[in-house]
Amino acid sequence: MSEPDVKVFATLEEASAALGERVAGQLRAAVAERGQASIALSGGSTPRRLYETLAGGEVPWEHVLVLWGDERFVAHDSPASNYRMARETLLDRIEIPPEKVRPIPTDLPRPKDAAAAYAAELEVLCGDESGRGEPPRIDVILLGMGEDGHTASLFPWRDELLENELWVVASRAPEEPYERVTLTLPVINSGRWVHFLVAGATKREALRCALDAPRDPQQCPASMVEPRDGTLTWWLDAEVAEGVEVAAF
Ligand code: 6PG
Numbered sequence: 098m099s100e101p102d103v104k105v106f107a108t109l110e111e112a113s114a115a116l117g118e119r120v121a122g123q124l125r126a127a128v129a130e131r132g133q134a135s136i137a138l139s140g141g142s143t144p145r146r147l148y149e150t151l152a153g154g155e156v157p158w159e160h161v162l163v164l165w166g167d168e169r170f171v172a173h174d175s176p177a178s179n180y181r182m183a184r185e186t187l188l189d190r191i192e193i194p195p196e197k198v199r200p201i202p203t204d205l206p207r208p209k210d211a212a213a214a215y216a217a218e219l220e221v222l223c224g225d226e227s228g229r230g231e232p233p234r235i236d237v238i239l240l241g242m243g244e245d246g247h248t249a250s251l252f253p254w255r256d257e258l259l260e261n262e263l264w265v266v267a268s269r270a271p272e273e274p275y276e277r278v279t280l281t282l283p284v285i286n287s288g289r290w291v292h293f294l295v296a297g298a299t300k301r302e303a304l305r306c307a308l309d310a311p312r313d314p315q316q317c318p319a320s321m322v323e324p325r326d327g328t329l330t331w332w333l334d335a336e337v338a339e340g341v342e343v344a345a346f
Contacts (some may be wrong), residue, residue: 101329103308105338109296110146112332116294117150119330120237123290127236128160135162135223136237137280138187139249140169140179143241143294145186152190159194162222166238166285167250168201170208170267170276177274178203201265201278208267211278216265219284231287232264238280238288242295246303246317249285250277254315257281282321289327293319296334304337 106112120136127134134157138144165179173180180200188198199218205211223233240248250268251257257268260281268277285291295304307319308331314321322329333341 103331105333107335109334112334113146114150116332117147117154121154121156123237124156124161128157133160135235137164137166137235138183139166139239139241141241148186152187158191163198165201167279169274170203171274208276208278212265212267219264232283234287236289238291240293242319244299244303246306246319248319250279251318258315258318285322286325288324291324291327291329293331295337298336300337
């Protein structure tokens with residue numbers, strides 16, 4: 098992987114606008130190249146403005162497969178649902194065929210059932226045609242990062258970090274909602290254009306750990322995101338980036 102590109106903006110608003118433009122361009126390029134594109138959305142609260150920006154961008158959504166990087170194992174109409182957040186800020190504001198929107202199912206008996214079902218869906222939707230069983234190559238992967246350095250629903254010191262066969266697994270968060278479903282690192286690191294959007298002083302420590310590559314990567318799962326044959330870009334606000342050595346602002 099080439100060195101990550103680290104971009105710092107005065108505010109989250111500005112970072113979201115710039116990332117929204119970049120993602121819209123990447124989706125257009127992928128559609129122009131292959132007739133289709135795929136994007137995996139992140140959850141939490143940071144990306145809300147990004148999704149609103151994307152909703153107003155020039156994107157051929159009829160050719161874009163919308164996936165999720167992770168989900169809380171709650172009903173899709175729960176306030177904690179990543180699907181619900183994306184629906185409110187993006188999906189309800191764009192014209193997109195329903196079949197292009199593929200949320201992680203949370204109406205199955207257990208998170209591991211949802212993980213298996215989503216992995217099977219990924220196989221069909223964007224599996225590796227060569228039949229070698231390579232992880233799906235999602236064009237755009239959006240990621241956030243928690244104060245503990247977690248990303249998607251891959252939390253520090255958990256076994257899911259070491260998963261290198263399964264593409265989607267159940268995981269457990271240290272805070273409510275505990276039960277999660279998440280893409281694994283093999284899929285995330287197969288992304289073509291992988292983006293972190295991180296903001297706020299509370300994440301400064303985690304950012305430093307992620308960018309400095311900790312002695313034990315499991316301390317900071319975000320540091321384990323290293324796209325094998327793709328790009329990694331950090332989109333930061335000035336608050337989180339304060340004191341972080343950044344090559345170019
Ligand atoms: C989730 C996310 C998670 C999120 C971080 C940051 O399901 O919560 O996918 O990885 O990106 O927890 O969340 P905030 O943006 O709310 O700080």
